[in-house]
Amino acid sequence: MSGKFYIRTFGCQMNEHDSERIAGSLVKEGLSRASGIDDADVVVLNTCCVRENADNKLYGNLGHLKAIKESRPGLKIVVAGCLAQKDKDLVAKKAPYVDMVVGTFNSTRVGRLLSDIRSGSTLVEIWDGPKPEEGLDNALVAERDSAYSAWVNIQTGCNNNCAFCIVPAVRGAESSRPFGEIVKEVGALARSGVTEVTLLGQNVNSYGRDLTLAIRQGRIVGDVEYIAGDIWTDSPKRRPAPLFADLLRAIGSISGIRRVRFTSPHPKDIRLETIAAMAEVPSVCEHLHFPLQSGSDSVLARMHRGYDSHRYLTQLNSARESIPDLAVTTDIIVGFPGETEADFEATLEVASAAEYDGAFTFIFSPRPGTEAEAMVDLAVAPEVIAQRFEKLKVVIDRSGYAKNLARVGRVEEVMVEGPSKRSNDVWSGRTRQNRLVHFPAPRAIDDPKSQGAFFTPGSYLDVRIDYGAPHFIRGEVVSVNYLPKAERPRILVASS
Numbered sequence: 001m002s003g004k005f006y007i008r009t010f011g012c013q014m015n016e017h018d019s020e021r022i023a024g025s026l027v028k029e030g031l032s033r034a035s036g037i038d039d040a041d042v043v044v045l046n047t048c049c050v051r052e053n054a055d056n057k058l059y060g061n062l063g064h065l066k067a068i069k070e071s072r073p074g075l076k077i078v079v080a081g082c083l084a085q086k087d088k089d090l091v092a093k094k095a096p097y098v099d100m101v102v103g104t105f106n107s108t109r110v111g112r113l114l115s116d117i118r119s120g121s122t123l124v125e126i127w128d129g130p131k132p133e134e135g136l137d138n139a140l141v142a143e144r145d146s147a148y149s150a151w152v153n154i155q156t157g158c159n160n161n162c163a164f165c166i167v168p169a170v171r172g173a174e175s176s177r178p179f180g181e182i183v184k185e186v187g188a189l190a191r192s193g194v195t196e197v198t199l200l201g202q203n204v205n206s207y208g209r210d211l212t213l214a215i216r217q218g219r220i221v222g223d224v225e226y227i228a229g230d231i232w233t234d235s236p237k238r239r240p241a242p243l244f245a246d247l248l249r250a251i252g253s254i255s256g257i258r259r260v261r262f263t264s265p266h267p268k269d270i271r272l273e274t275i276a277a278m279a280e281v282p283s284v285c286e287h288l289h290f291p292l293q294s295g296s297d298s299v300l301a302r303m304h305r306g307y308d309s310h311r312y313l314t315q316l317n318s319a320r321e322s323i324p325d326l327a328v329t330t331d332i333i334v335g336f337p338g339e340t341e342a343d344f345e346a347t348l349e350v351a352s353a354a355e356y357d358g359a360f361t362f363i364f365s366p367r368p369g370t371e372a373e374a375m376v377d378l379a380v381a382p383e384v385i386a387q388r389f390e391k392l393k394v395v396i397d398r399s400g401y402a403k404n405l406a407r408v409g410r411v412e413e414v415m416v417e418g419p420s421k422r423s424n425d426v427w428s429g430r431t432r433q434n435r436l437v438h439f440p441a442p443r444a445i446d447d448p449k450s451q452g453a454f455f456t457p458g459s460y461l462d463v464r465i466d467y468g469a470p471h472f473i474r475g476e477v478v479s480v481n482y483l484p485k486a487e488r489p490r491i492l493v494a495s496s
């Protein structure tokens with residue numbers, strides 16, 4: 001099959017990576033990337049239902065595509081992902097001009113299903129759960145957006161039941177990928193030039209827990225893919241029920257991998273072994289995203305988060321004590337149903353004590369099908385939420401700003417991302433702590449004034465920080481420490 005495809009992704013990193021795997025399934029069928037909708041033969045909308053108004057956004061986009069399809073009847077429209085999983089047949093009913101609807105468990109079948117599309121009808125394939133033969137085994141064919149930094153799924157689904165969250169309904173129960181398969185994938189990525197990996201899961205700290213159960217039940221005894229330890233060490237620690245810490249150690253020891261990140265750990269499941277692995281494995285970055293959601297114990301209980309504020313702060317402090325220079329970020333919801341002024345004050349207190357480096361703050365909005373959706377009687381007034389939101393932002397920005405100011409004068413290792421959003425003269429990158437850094441653009445390699453300041457996306461630099469703002473830091477390039485394989489300049493040697 002020939003033609004070009006364009007994928008528009010909504011939502012989180014998990015969805016971004018799913019889109020890379022959908023792209024892989026299309027490339028496998030012979031299609032190539034389009035530069036936009038205008039030159040695409042297949043347009044995929046990979047949807048999210050976590051944010052408010054997701055439905056409106058999807059149908060708005062579909063309305064726009066309908067008009068294009070009227071002038072280009074050959075255009076194929078595909079809807080994939082969480083909203084498709086949640087709404088099942090509804091998408092085809094509301095937008096009958098859509099050619100294919102696939103859910104979260106089979107989104108990578110988009111490529112294979114293209115030839116089954118029949119004009120005048122919508123092909124709907126929504127699975128209720130993963131099928132082992134289709135699961136994540138195609139990760140290696142993912143068409144990744146970056147050649148240097150890669151997302152790697154280690155688990156899908158979630159066994160928790162946070163009252164505000166729709167993820168378990170659309171992504172199913174927790175399912176860990178085999179240990180050996182993940183290690184092999186990262187090994188292959190490293191050989192292709194990737195130096196940074198981010199391990200993805202809804203609750204990475206419980207990685208392997210479902211495998212323990214399966215092994216106890218005798219379902220996967222002897223399957224070496226599931227065994228942790230034999231790949232990264234021949235020590236007696238080898239065990240058939242891998243922990244997330246084992247995975248961090250295994251991934252962190254792969255040659256060529258300079259940075260290992262992960263998201264997200266659940267505070268109720270973080271283990272001492274994970275903190276120890278973060279402290280001991282040099283490539284695991286000093287950054288912990290640790291979602292608080294609320295600082296009020298009664299709100300946390302009604303959210304079913306499984307920890308209270310004291311336990312949360314105790315774990316946070318122990319991580320900071322064990323891991324020097326640890327940056328901590330979080331997620332906080334403002335205005336969960338029934339949140340009183342005292343509850344919100346408790347959130348401010350915990351946020352203040354936690355001294356976050358940054359936070360994603362959200363205004364509560366009910367997601368259809370969640371427990372919190374039924375709490376309408378307890379809804380907090382929008383104007384009260386707006387005031388609380390601003391107060392929280394002040395606390396978060398204060399600590400984030402202080403942390404950024406404290407970097408001034410230091411030399412930070414930065415992985416280059418590319419030109420900044422505002423100017424080609426300024427480039428951006430990330431420190432190990434995931435801080436956004438701006439620095440002067442590279443000079444051309446043949447510029448005599450280059451003085452070694454040639455670098456490309458994927459390079460690692462030392463940058464001396466001279467300015468701190470609430471959401472970024474800035475500095476001058478001190479040295480270029482690593483150039484990606486493809487970009488290493490050849491050194492000319494005079495021949496005799």
Ligand code: SF4
Nearest residue numbers: 158160162165167202
């Ligand atoms: S841990 Fe809670 S918030 Fe996170 S995905 Fe699972 S249910 Fe949703």
